[in-house]
Amino acid sequence: MSSVPRIIFAGTPEFAARPLQALITHGYSPVAVYTQPDRPAGRGRQPTASPVKTVATLAGIPVEQPERLRDNGDALERLHAYHADLMIVIAYGLLLPQAVLDTPRMGCVNVHASLLPRWRGAAPIQRAIEAGDTESGVCLMQMDAGLDTGPVISQQRVSIVADMNAGDLHDALAEAGTALLLDFLPRADTMLAKAQAQPEIGVTYAHKLTKxxxxxxxxxxxxxxxxxxxxxxxxxxxxxxxxxxxxxxxxxxxxxxxxxxxxxxxxxxxxxxxxxxxxxxxxxxxxxxxxxxxxxxxxxxxxxxxxxxxxxxx
Structure with a gap:
């Protein structure tokens, strides 16, 4: 692309906060950030901002925190008002309805912490280690209405070495995901046009963790x-x-x-x-x-x- 796209960023945890900070540092500051509403945390159970909200607030970026996006006309109207070219989604925590996916001119892209189609779903980092996988990675994916089913734009592999825990792999994948985004943005139109459909063989689901x-x-x-x-x-x-x-x-x-x-x-x-x-x-x-x-x-x-x-x- 010849100019910097107008980006909306949607994410919530630390895994998303790191790439958001990198985007800001490299001149891709979003026009708005979407994140989960403040949740009770800590011993006092006080409402606490997400890591993504903290980064956005420090950078002076407008923050939106709708409880839901589906069947929420006010939230959709606010989203349209940003006139975004592209929406980047990383561990946001809300499913995006088709009306949201269709809003940015170039659609929505997602950084997912696995080598799709393996480990679609909520806990790909943990389930990969639990299953004994020796390799993981990140995929930059063009989003569609399915659960992590969209075409893959690019990917980067990361080895799961002996004694690596979920925290270690989380950090390695967050770094790899950031690199994929920074490589993608200067040539987003070209790379989106070359996105490859996921194979039908090899699909696994990373179910949400429970205590x-x-x-x-x-x-x-x-x-x-x-x-x-x-x-x-x-x-x-x-x-x-x-x-x-x-x-x-x-x-x-x-x-x-x-x-x-x-x-x-x-x-x-x-x-x-x-x-x-x-x-x-x-x-x-x-x-x-x-x-x-x-x-x-x-x-x-x-x-x-x-x-x-x-x-x-x-």
Missing amino acids: DDACLDWQESAVALERRVRAFNPWPVTFFRWRDQIYRVRSARATDGPAAAPGTVHLKGDQVQVACAEGWLTLLDIQPPGKKSMDIAAWRRGQGQALQHGEVLS
């Missing part, structure tokens, strides 16, 4: 549980129950060992291992109720002294 998903089930393999520990760090954080209390696990390692009843505790010095359906899960970092995370050795020197060798966790 119940984070419970460590010793009836699964140690390898599967190690992946879940990494996938659910920093949120919602895996946990197990001991003596009617919840203990969170932010780091663990799968190891081999003799078969034992799932949930059986093996203590060796400061090490804590728990038998699984296959293998043993060595706990490396633990967060007791009401306390900060600590390495397992520190916990064993304190409250963890009460944990007994041969005890069976539920």
